[in-house]
Amino acid sequence: MEDTRQRIIEATYACVARWGVAKTTVEDAAREAAVSRATVYRHFPGGRDELIHDVVVWELFAFFGRLYDEVRGAESLEAVMERGISFAHRSIQEHEVLQRVMQTEPETLLPTITVESNRIRDAIAGFLVPYLHQHGLAPGVDPDEAGDFLARMVLSYMGSPGRWDLDDPAQVSELVRGELLAGVVVGPEPGKRPD
């Protein structure tokens, strides 16, 4: 049952990669997954809209799963944020399907991404809070508030680098130690700073 559902989602993603979101139909997904139309509707009673929504969510969580794998071994708060931002930026740039959809039909993705970003923000904040405790917070800073703030900023920079060149590790490091962490944590622990 779950295997079929997963197969339909992956088949739909393959169709989206080939033709885009708007042109992908339930029939396309069924053919690609080698199941009947009725089977698709049994797993996705909302039809095409539900299918597309679930594919976007699936790929979004796969992306953040890879991001989690990238950062979970990092030892310091600075390293978590630097590795996370660099990896996320690179992944978004290199994500051909995402880039194409964002160029040609962003309206098909953005409502889902926006709604899901609340859950993602909470997940990033939840991941960062223990690091904040470990690192030591600046006086008057509430860990949950700081975690939420950092998650918001991380999402903002990974989606839109603005004036920053996030391919340059030196700039990422400057960003993390400036705008992101300077107000949140106490000064760097001796020996943890590369310079």
Next chain:
Amino acid sequence: MQGDLRLGAAMAPNASAPTDVPDRVSPHRIRVVDAALDCIARQGTAKTTVDDVAHGAGVSRATVYRVFPGGKDELLGAVAETEIARLFSALGARMGAAEELSDVLVIGIVEAVTRITRHPALTYMIAHEPDVVLGRLAFDESNRLLATASRFISPFLIRWMDPEEAARVAEWATRIVLSYCIAPTSEMDLTDPARARHLVGTLVLPGIRALRAPDRSQPVDLVPIAADRAKHAGRVHQVDYLQTYPTTTTHSEGDVQ
């Protein structure tokens, strides 16, 4: 400044640049734009027709087309452009009057978040046609928006920091405003000046101090660099926007109930 308002330009991708430039200071222009805002606040952009707007403005269809030869697309572009200009001129008036760096940031954040989140037309669009709005707030469009807003805000900051730092802080503040407008939380309601002051005091000002003293070996006082620099900050923009777009009605706090 026209070319910089990419959000407005992008909303009317098909509006041709007319060779005979329409009369931008036509007395009908603002009336038509405000009537369009009222229509959008009631029924969104998709359902709003040129007839609706003409009726609301008390002018003829022909008048709307004389002011906006590109029709509805051009009109929607002008609405976005006008509202951004009104937001910036309101921000300019309030931030320009502040005496302390913390006040500039707090007042700017509160004013921007309040005007954006309580904007009747924008509120309707986010609720009923989110794709129209969100497309302007993500990825490349967001980079353009960050650049435009930062160019506007940084002159208000150069009293306390050099232009490079000001550009950096201006973009940072814009990100904060956008994030809390797109995804508000009850714990951090930035329309509340006390909450905004708390955020600026605990998370933003220490970051600015760190930019100015990267080794954090000595505290940095955020005092004005040169008093007379402030005299130039923002004023030019403010006057420019106010002349182009007289604010005959406001679409902020007062209109929301």
